[in-house]
Amino acid sequence: MEKEGIPTVTFVSPPFRTLAMRRRESQGLPDLAVVWVVHPMMNLTPPQIETLADNVLPDVIGALVG
Amino acid sequence: MSLRARVLEVSASPGEMQDYFEAQGFTDGLPVVPPTEDLVSAMIEASGLPGDSELAVVAPSQVMATVEKVAINAVMAGCRPSFMPVVVAALRAITRPEWNLAGVQGTTHMATPVIFVNGPIRQRIGINCSSNVFGQGFRANATIGRAVRLVLMNIGQGLPGKTDMATLGSPCKFTFCGGENEEQSPWDPYHVDHGMKKEDNTVMVHAAEGPHNMQDHGSRNSDELLMTIADTMNITGNNNAGLGGEIVVVLGPEHARILAGDGMSKDDVRRELHRRLRLELSRFGSGLRAWYRKRRPATDVGPEVKEIPYLDDWKQILVMVAGGPGLHSLIIPSFGGMSRSTIERIAVPA
Numbered sequence: 001m002e003k004e005g006i007p008t009v010t011f012v013s014p015p016f017r018t019l020a021m022r023r024r025e026s027q028g029l030p031d032l033a034v035v036w037v038v039h040p041m042m043n044l045t046p047p048q049i050e051t052l053a054d055n056v057l058p059d060v061i062g063a064l065v066g
Numbered sequence: 067m068s069l070r071a072r073v074l075e076v077s078a079s080p081g082e083m084q085d086y087f088e089a090q091g092f093t094d095g096l097p098v099v100p101p102t103e104d105l106v107s108a109m110i111e112a113s114g115l116p117g118d119s120e121l122a123v124v125a126p127s128q129v130m131a132t133v134e135k136v137a138i139n140a141v142m143a144g145c146r147p148s149f150m151p152v153v154v155a156a157l158r159a160i161t162r163p164e165w166n167l168a169g170v171q172g173t174t175h176m177a178t179p180v181i182f183v184n185g186p187i188r189q190r191i192g193i194n195c196s197s198n199v200f201g202q203g204f205r206a207n208a209t210i211g212r213a214v215r216l217v218l219m220n221i222g223q224g225l226p227g228k229t230d231m232a233t234l235g236s237p238c239k240f241t242f243c244g245g246e247n248e249e250q251s252p253w254d255p256y257h258v259d260h261g262m263k264k265e266d267n268t269v270m271v272h273a274a275e276g277p278h279n280m281q282d283h284g285s286r287n288s289d290e291l292l293m294t295i296a297d298t299m300n301i302t303g304n305n306n307a308g309l310g311g312e313i314v315v316v317l318g319p320e321h322a323r324i325l326a327g328d329g330m331s332k333d334d335v336r337r338e339l340h341r342r343l344r345l346e347l348s349r350f351g352s353g354l355r356a357w358y359r360k361r362r363p364a365t366d367v368g369p370e371v372k373e374i375p376y377l378d379d380w381k382q383i384l385v386m387v388a389g390g391p392g393l394h395s396l397i398i399p400s401f402g403g404m405s406r407s408t409i410e411r412i413a414v415p416a
Contacts, residue, residue, distance in 0.1 A: 015231070016231060018225075018228040018229055019126065019172050019228065019229045019231055022126055022127065022223065022228075022229055023126050023168075023172070023229075026125075026126055026127050026128035026129075027128065042357075043353065043357075
């Protein structure tokens with residue numbers, strides 16, 4: 001999406017930091033915005049997801065328009 | 067032959083040499099054969115291609131694998147030069163877009179390439195297709211799969227805990243390679259089913275979970291044997307259950323003959339297994355059910371639906387015949403619908 005000109009944010013949790021950073025480089029997108037989220041995030045309940053979203057929203061907005 | 071690779075000066079002591087390779091991160095944890103210039107040159111020559119010819123871009127590093135770089139890894143894995151065309155074909159197979167190497171390399175799942183070899187090259191280079199086909203004891207089986215793993219680590223940079231995020235991994239990630247036992251199969255071999263000639267040489271590569279044995283010493287007809295096979299395939303906690311995709315059924319020759327003896331073709335077996343494989347949705351808790359709903363449309367059904375086909379299509383059941391005497395078969399589930407198996411011709415130099 002970023003390559004198609006659509007401003008994009010990628011959510012990454014800390015254990016996946018190296019993979020995310022290397023993929024970002026190898027895909028030619030070294031400046032792709034990353035927002036860090038808590039791990040694990042795959043099995044959160046809907047209320048936990050809402051809390052997570054509230055917490056990272058400023059980072060997301062900052063990454064997109066900052 | 068002049069090589070492009072940097073030449074390293076290392077200790078002649080075998081122990082110190084292996085310690086150095088390990089410290090550099092060149093290995094899969096086992097000792098490797100030192101890739102000397104003469105061994106690498108012989109490996110390149112056996113490919114029938116120039117050393118600098120480009121084979122494929124390997125994820126996640128997106129680095130181009132040249133014949134020379136692959137040859138270095140094949141030497142380190144312990145391959146004979148005659149194995150090199152198989153390694154090259156396997157690399158081509160797993161770098162096709164539908165195989166989704168980037169996904170397989172980075173996933174928390176244990177997926178790893180399982181390489182099935184068809185054609186006369188099996189006998190020529192000593193690929194075991196019979197007893198203990200996926201076990202120890204055969205250099206070609208042991209080192210072809212290992213060479214692909216070293217390529218994935220050293221060129222693709224799939225590094226455990228960094229860029230290869232497998233939660234648990236699998237012993238199959240060291241090597242997982244065997245040949246179809248075409249001579250003992252009651253049906254045409256896999257590659258002939260896919261439009262190749264019997265004398266062609268091919269690899270089929272599947273993004274594999276570990277294999278699971280299916281013992282059935284009692285069934286004397288196809289109906290009973292298929293009951294055992296379908297029930298063994300019907301697992302809740304693997305990627306195929308919720309995410310679809312392919313499952314390889316490796317039939318031992320004696321089981322295959324029971325099915326063929328009742329007049330079943332290979333496609334009859336695949337269709338019948340698909341018909342019998344039903345996924346009872348009550349086996350998923352609500353959390354897992356919701357997770358799958360977003361990922362496999364077939365699971366997105368109302369509460370009145372109690373079960374769905376385990377796989378979306380009978381063609382997602384792939385049948386191979388391998389192994390030796392005995393009434394065992396095995397299943398190899400997969401990474402799921404995110405990867406499709408590929409078949410690739412092995413280019414054997416004249």
